[in-house]
Amino acid sequence: xxxxxxxxxxxxxxxxxxxxxxxxxxxxxxxxxxxxxxxxxxxxxxxxxxxxxxxxxxxxxxxxxxxxxxxxxxxxxxxxxxxxxxxxxxxxxxxxxxxxxxxxxxxxxxxxxxxxxxxxxxxxxxxxxxxxxxxxxxxxxxxxxxxxxxxxxxxxxxxxxxxxxxxxxxxxxxxxxxxxxxxxxxxxxxxxxxxxxxxxxxxxxxxxxxxxxxxxxxxxxxxxxxxxxxxxxxxx
Numbered sequence: 001x002x003x004x005x006x007x008x009x010x011x012x013x014x015x016x017x018x019x020x021x022x023x024x025x026x027x028x029x030x031x032x033x034x035x036x037x038x039x040x041x042x043x044x045x046x047x048x049x050x051x052x053x054x055x056x057x058x059x060x061x062x063x064x065x066x067x068x069x070x071x072x073x074x075x076x077x078x079x080x081x082x083x084x085x086x087x088x089x090x091x092x093x094x095x096x097x098x099x100x101x102x103x104x105x106x107x108x109x110x111x112x113x114x115x116x117x118x119x120x121x122x123x124x125x126x127x128x129x130x131x132x133x134x135x136x137x138x139x140x141x142x143x144x145x146x147x148x149x150x151x152x153x154x155x156x157x158x159x160x161x162x163x164x165x166x167x168x169x170x171x172x173x174x175x176x177x178x179x180x181x182x183x184x185x186x187x188x189x190x191x192x193x194x195x196x197x198x199x200x201x202x203x204x205x206x207x208x209x210x211x212x213x214x215x216x217x218x219x220x221x222x223x224x225x226x227x228x229x230x231x232x233x234x235x236x
Contacts, residue, residue: 015053017060017067023103025096028053028069032062036234037110039101039128040069040120043206047071051206052118055223059116062227065234066110070100072124078116084193097124101135112234114138116226118206119145122170138233139224142205145169152178158191160229162222164200195225 017030028047038059042052045067048236089150104110115136117125122144129139131154140160141147147170159182175196182192197204197218208219 013050013054015050016057017053021098022068022070022149023096023107025100027100028056029066030057031064031066033060033064033066034109034223035161036063036065037104037108037113038063038065038230038234039097039104039113039115040067041072041097041115041117041124042069043119043121043203044153045206046073046103049206050108051085051208055206058223059227059230063230063234064164065114065230068100068104072097091130094131097128098133101128105135106111112137114140114230114234116230117141117144119143119203123151126151126155126159129157129159130154137235138230140229142222142226143167143202145202147174148152148173149177152181153185155182155185158187158229158233160226162205162225163194164202164204165196165198166200167202169170169202193225193229195222197222 007032015028015030017028020027020029026047040052040056042049042225045052052069056069060067101113101115104113113136115125115128117142122141123146125139125141126147127133128136135154136157138158140162142162143164161178163170178192200218204215205219205222208216210216
């Protein structure tokens with residue numbers, strides 16, 4: 001991971017959801033829809049970062065869904081000082097993201113499930129939506145990290161990609177590969193949406209830093225297109 005993964009901005013305001021457990025994993029939950037759920041896979045700032053929880057609140061209200069943000073760092077959280085220095089980030093440990101998705105179907109009986117992933121969570125949502133896994137109905141990712149061509153080729157559900165113009169991880173090669181390959185996978189009409197955000201950098205869709213020209217504005221635009229995408233593909 002590079003320095004751009006560890007740059008962020010703490011928003012004002014307080015999250016409105018609550019903490020519980022999902023598949024024996026600590027989890028932030030917001031929203032009350034018993035049929036429609038969204039699983040959010042956070043970036044390096046972790047499940048307690050206020051930005052990700054406030055984004056989850058927006059999704060819950062605007063999509064009309066119950067939104068889950070599990071802790072995929074096994075209890076390790078980045079300190080707020082990470083926004084100001086180069087403190088070490090926790091090791092990524094994802095043994096439970098499959099079990100969380102399965103639990104939303106089998107235990108909580110959600111009829112429709114979407115997955116939204118930021119940074120390394122982009123790779124994770126592609127795995128959840130893979131043809132040989134098929135645990136979600138649609139996926140969306142902003143500035144994905146760790147994504148490989150085989151992940152892109154194997155996706156089996158509707159896909160939305162939000163790509164910043166400048167991203168050392170979701171490279172121009174991967175951007176072009178996604179645009180060429182996904183429409184030819186036979187997933188159906190209108191199942192792929194690709195949006196590129198001019199002037200934005202890796203991490204923009206979570207940071208929303210008002211100190212960066214246009215970043216907060218572009219984050220809001222990204223949130224709105226995710227809301228539309230989830231509302232379209234999650235069966236009500």
